[in-house]
Amino acid sequence: MPAPAKFTEFVDANADKFIQRLADAVAIPSVSGEPNHRQDVVKMAQWLDGQLKSLGVTTKLVDLGKHVMDGEELQLPPAILGRIGDDPKKKTILIYGHFDVQPAYKSDGWDTEPFKLVVDQKTGRLIGRGSTDDKGPILGWLNVLEAHKALGLELPVNLRFCFEGMEESGSEGLDDLIRSETQKGKEGWFAGVDCVCISDNYWLNDRTPCLTYGLRGLTYFKVTVSGPARDLHSGMFGRAVHEPMTDLIALMSKLVTPDGKILVPGVDEMVAPADEEEKKLYSSLDYSIADVEDAVGGKIAISEDKATVLMGRMRNPSLSLHGIEGAFYGAGAKTVIPAKVSGKFSIRLVPPQTPEKVNPLVHKYLESEFAKLNSKNKLEVECLHDGKPWVADFKHWNYEAAIKATQAVYKKQPDLTREGGSIPVTLTFAESLGVNVLLLPMGRGDDGAHSTNEKLDRSNFIEGSKLLGTYLYEAAAIAK
Amino acid sequence: MPAPAKFTEFVDANADKFIQRLADAVAIPSVSGEPNHRQDVVKMAQWLDGQLKSLGVTTKLVDLGKHVMDGEELQLPPAILGRIGDDPKKKTILIYGHFDVQPAYKSDGWDTEPFKLVVDQKTGRLIGRGSTDDKGPILGWLNVLEAHKALGLELPVNLRFCFEGMEESGSEGLDDLIRSETQKGKEGWFAGVDCVCISDNYWLNDRTPCLTYGLRGLTYFKVTVSGPARDLHSGMFGRAVHEPMTDLIALMSKLVTPDGKILVPGVDEMVAPADEEEKKLYSSLDYSIADVEDAVGGKIAISEDKATVLMGRMRNPSLSLHGIEGAFYGAGAKTVIPAKVSGKFSIRLVPPQTPEKVNPLVHKYLESEFAKLNSKNKLEVECLHDGKPWVADFKHWNYEAAIKATQAVYKKQPDLTREGGSIPVTLTFAESLGVNVLLLPMGRGDDGAHSTNEKLDRSNFIEGSKLLGTYLYEAAAIAK
Ligand SMILES: [Zn+2]
Ligand SMILES: [Zn+2]
Ligand SMILES: [Zn+2]
Ligand SMILES: [Zn+2]
The missing domain is CATH 3.30.70.360 (Alpha-Beta Plaits)
Incomplete structure (x- = not known):
């Protein structure tokens, strides 16, 4: 069951409005790792909470207590729990994202002000700290919600949201929250969740969408x-x-x-070292040494052997x-x-x-x-x-739905990959809820998360918003 | 010939006024190594020029041209040349000092604001960036000039001054100035100079004055x-x-x-390694491993052998x-x-x-x-x-005068030492003018130059001002 045409049309028609909302989000320097920006992380939580409420989501800001950073006791920014839909006949999908970002200074080598979203009309790049990690993907979900509200469309699944503001600083306080909500059983915010979807990583390259089933x-x-x-x-x-x-x-x-x-x-x-068969898996991915060197902007791959380079990133x-x-x-x-x-x-x-x-x-x-x-x-x-590292079962219906959605939006078969980065909460969800977790990236491999001149391509933001919506329809249609 | 009693009495009587002038100097953050403070170095030059003029010194601010720092072309701060006295029967002594300072941020670990002179009444410490390196010593000379002007006393020697604002950043432009002035011969500002005196280093310890005849x-x-x-x-x-x-x-x-x-x-x-005789010279200095460890605030001397530690600092x-x-x-x-x-x-x-x-x-x-x-x-x-490194002849009358002055003011025999720091201009003066150069320190070994909580003891500032004045009288009296 693909998404209704009027959904995807709405996303196209409202692209500029969605980009302006991303600019508003990037403008809040919600750097969790720097004490002097702690209030901006709180401000970002309030902004996001307001957006969710206005789109019909019931929310709760959760106080995660205090922690010590650089010898200073600080209040943790609140986590946001949200829910929309309670139809027992529908599947329930939990969405995770983080609204904090890495530090960024123009003096680090940015060509533009890091906390001002710059729309490069020539390349279609949306440049700014958090554009791809992880404000763009969170706003993708807001775009889906807005389209359904504006069009009077019913969501095909029940949604639960869990957004945090400390991901870039060890997700402090979140594990406790997830475990305590899970232990509440039917009374908890995660009651009835069938699977989890996280958009907080990237395609391998700049042309082929991927689904990710493993993280370091x-x-x-x-x-x-x-x-x-x-x-x-x-x-x-x-x-x-x-x-x-x-x-x-x-x-x-x-x-x-x-x-x-x-x-x-x-x-x-x-x-254990990879055997020849496992090495072949990496040799056959749509990703080359030239892609790695393009993405980093230098001929500095650690080996002349493709499998060695890709295994260095994914499985070593x-x-x-x-x-x-x-x-x-x-x-x-x-x-x-x-x-x-x-x-x-x-x-x-x-x-x-x-x-x-x-x-x-x-x-x-x-x-x-x-x-x-x-x-x-x-x-x-x-x-x-x-x-800890994490690996999931990619034959689960959650992945099947994402593969179908990718085919519908991008007309391509996604690569199935393991990724080098860490999103520790992935493992907490998998272990606490005991459900399948899917990583469904929005951005490209050259987005420069955690780096200078971080960007999200306009097409990834817009097609990615369609992908998230379509995934919900495919998940709803599939047999458990 | 000791200095007249009314000179030393004047210095004692005006101590608080002199300390206030030091506070005024410290308040100008003349950091030569940071482009955003370049104008403060210029401001510091203007302030010092004004002080010298008001004390009867003829001065000239010398444009040293431009240089590139951090990829930015910057105007160098001016050097100050000064002269007072032209009696051919008197010796002529050239004084050098620098009015720029090292970078300093409270966040580096300072207990007080680096650019606000704090007078610690309990310990007698004058705490602030530049207090000992090298604003305090420069102001010592101003104190000497002020005493003579106020008392209507004639200076016992002709004085020439050369003050720069780039010492902490490689003394850019100064070598050229010294060489070109020297080449002007009788028309130059350094015509007739008999010796040079520089106060820009420190006692070995916190009790015994020293004269320094070598620098790394x-x-x-x-x-x-x-x-x-x-x-x-x-x-x-x-x-x-x-x-x-x-x-x-x-x-x-x-x-x-x-x-x-x-x-x-x-x-x-x-x-060449030191032989046993040379090692003995270092073993006999009034300076111990405990002094080194007190000065640095940690039991981290590189050896248990005194000569090894002192040679590490002075001759290796x-x-x-x-x-x-x-x-x-x-x-x-x-x-x-x-x-x-x-x-x-x-x-x-x-x-x-x-x-x-x-x-x-x-x-x-x-x-x-x-x-x-x-x-x-x-x-x-x-x-x-x-x-380059530098070593001078410590049997010259210039050193003899400084020894006598130290005995008169401090009632002690000074240590004769080589020092670990670099003051490249010392060598330029020695080579260009072909005269003896004396390093006559004002501050103590634990002053913390280039470090957090830099200080100059009140007694070193006041007795040091008397020492500089007395040295002029002893130099005047001695046979060339
Ligand atoms: Zn992220
Ligand atoms: Zn990140
Ligand atoms: Zn100095
Ligand atoms: Zn210095």
């Missing part, structure tokens, strides 16, 4: 080396004291090789060094010996890895490597947040 | 690794591409060991890693793969090392280590600025 997990570390009570002048104290930066850089250099091998003993080894763990807190980071030449420096790195995990298994290996390795340095400085290793 | 040089490097066209999401591209941070950290880890040995081949080897080269530009530096957990990262490090040089001899070794080594990484990323190595 993540464990994020902060390694702090401290020694002097204050920053020192390198002329006065260079070669007289143990310098924290020297120790930290030595430790960070022992985590991963330039070709991606993880040096923490036991971490890579936890994952990875370790990335993100930066250093506390050291000199500006332009120019400052001759300081920083007193306390914290290296940040993360490991993407794949089954059967879990944070529980990997974290102790990281702690032990860093402590033993630090001991070898014979430094009088102090080491502290913290895991800032973590989440 | 400096060569400052920026090592850039770039690859992707933009920052990447580590979930999407981790282990699929060569990451610039991985390469940069690997390179930075190959520069220096945790106990200070420089790994660039040929650099440490250029300096050192390499410090300062930080990384372009990587994630904030608090919290950002999962970015930075597109382009620049490591900053510097090497302190001692005779016979020179930038000309050391820089090619650094370039060659980094390029060869990078080649070993087999990365497809790009490497760029730049030297941002450099300066």
Whole structure:
């Protein structure tokens, strides 16, 4: 059962209005990882709550309590629970999204102001922080709701919504909320949910839609080396004291090789190597080394072998060094010996890895490597947040509906993929609700989520809104 | 010939007024290394020029032209040349100082606002950026001039002044000015100069004044690794591409060991090891490992051997890693793969090392280590600025005068030391003018120049002002 033609026509006819709403959402700098933007995340929750209410959704802002960030106790932004439709004859689909975004500064290298949506008429790009991650997809659902309300159409399924404002900072408070709502059974907001749909990842390339049935997990570390009570002048104290930066850089250099091998003993080894048959799966995807290099804008693929590159992204763990807190980071030449420096790195995990298994290996390795340095400085290793990897059954009707919807809207067969990123809540939904979870991406592989000049193509926003609506009709029509 | 009693009495009587003038100077955030503060450096030059004029000094603001910083063309702040006295029967002493300061943010860990001088009544500390480096010492000279003007006293020597506003950023433009003035001979501002006095370093400890006859040089490097066209999401591209941070950290880890040995081949080897006799010189200084550890606020001395620690600071080269530009530096957990990262490090040089001899070794080594990484990323190595080391003859009358002045004011024999920091202009004066240069510090070893909570003790400011004046009388009295 495809969606009614007047639904898709309405989406086309209202495209400019929908883009203006996306501009309104992008304009709220809802950066969850920076305390000074916490109120903007709250503002974003209120804005989204207002939109949902005006489209007929019953909502509840849930207080998730407090947490500590950078030594400061902060109120968590509220989660939004929503419901529309209670027909016991219909399927009930739970939609998840996040309305917080990554930090962004023009000085990071953006060509435009990050929190002002720029519509590039020539390329059709909608450029701004959150355009594709994850405000665009959330607004796709608002577009579906608005079309049905305006046209007086009944929704083909009951919908439940769960939107959060802390995804980019470890989804603090959300797991507890999901578990407590699930435990309420029939009284809970997730009662009767048949499946979950999440739009928070991307196509592999810029031409073929995909459905995603696997995600890597993540464990994020902060390694702090401290020694002097204050920053020192390198002329006065260079070669007289143990310098924290020297120790930290030595430790960070022992985590991963330039070709991606993880040096923490036991971490890579936890994952069985792919056999020839599995390698073939990756060789046959509509995604090439040239696609990877186009997406990143440089000829820097880690191997000449397609399967190696794609498995590096999808089915192998990875370790990335993100930066250093506390050291000199500006332009120019400052001759300081920083007193306390914290290296940040993360490991993407794949089954059967879990944070529980990997974290102790990281702690032990860093402590033993630090001991070898014979430094009088102090080491502290913290895991800032973590989440398990996830793999779903892609033969479920939830995936079947999404495949049919993709064929209807894009006239193409979607790629079925595992993805390198982490959306820890996916696993919480799968485990707590015990239902199938589908990742149905809206954006393209070159959107630049978490990066400078993040964008969502106009066509992905508009066709993607049609895809979400059509998926509901296909899910409604299919036998459970 | 000690200074007249009414001079030292005047300094004591006007201490609070002098401290207020220091507060006025600290309030101007004359950070030369940050383009947005360039106008404040100019403002500081104008303020100082006004002070000098009001105290009877003939001055000239010298336009030093333009330079490029962070890709931006900027006007250099003017240098100030000054002269007072033209008696051919008197000696002529040239005074140097710098009125620019290091960057400072409260968020770096300052207990007070960096650009507001805080007078701690309990400890007698005058806390603020530039208090000791180098506004306090410059104002010491203003105090001397003011005392003589107010008391109607004739200065015992002719004075020449050369004050600059780019010392913390490589003294751009100053070498050219000094050389061109020197070449003018009798027509130049430095005609007839018999010796130079610079107050821009510190006592070894917090109890014994010192004179300094040697300084390390400096060569400052920026090592850039770039690859992707933009920052990447580590979930999407981790282990699929060569990451610039991985390469940069690997390179930075190959520069220096945790106990200070420089790994660039040929650099440490250029300096002959100290023999037992030389080691004894360092063992006998009034400075201990406990002093070093008190000054830095941590038990992190690089050795248990006093001579090793002091030679590390004074007569051996050192390499410090300062930080990384372009990587994630904030608090919290950002999962970015930075597109382009620049490591900053510097090497302190001692005779016979020179930038000309050391820089090619650094370039060659980094390029060869990078080649070993087999990365497809790009490497760029730049030297941002450099300066040769310097050693003076401490048996010259210029030093004799300073020793006598120290005995008169502090009732103590000063330590004669070499120092770890770099003041490249020292060497330019020595080479261009061909006269003896004396470093006569005002502040203490724990002042925290270039660090958080920089301070100058009230007693060092006041007794130091007396020391500068007394030195002029002793220099006048001594036979050339
Ligand atoms: Zn997201
Ligand atoms: Zn994200
Ligand atoms: Zn200085
Ligand atoms: Zn300085």
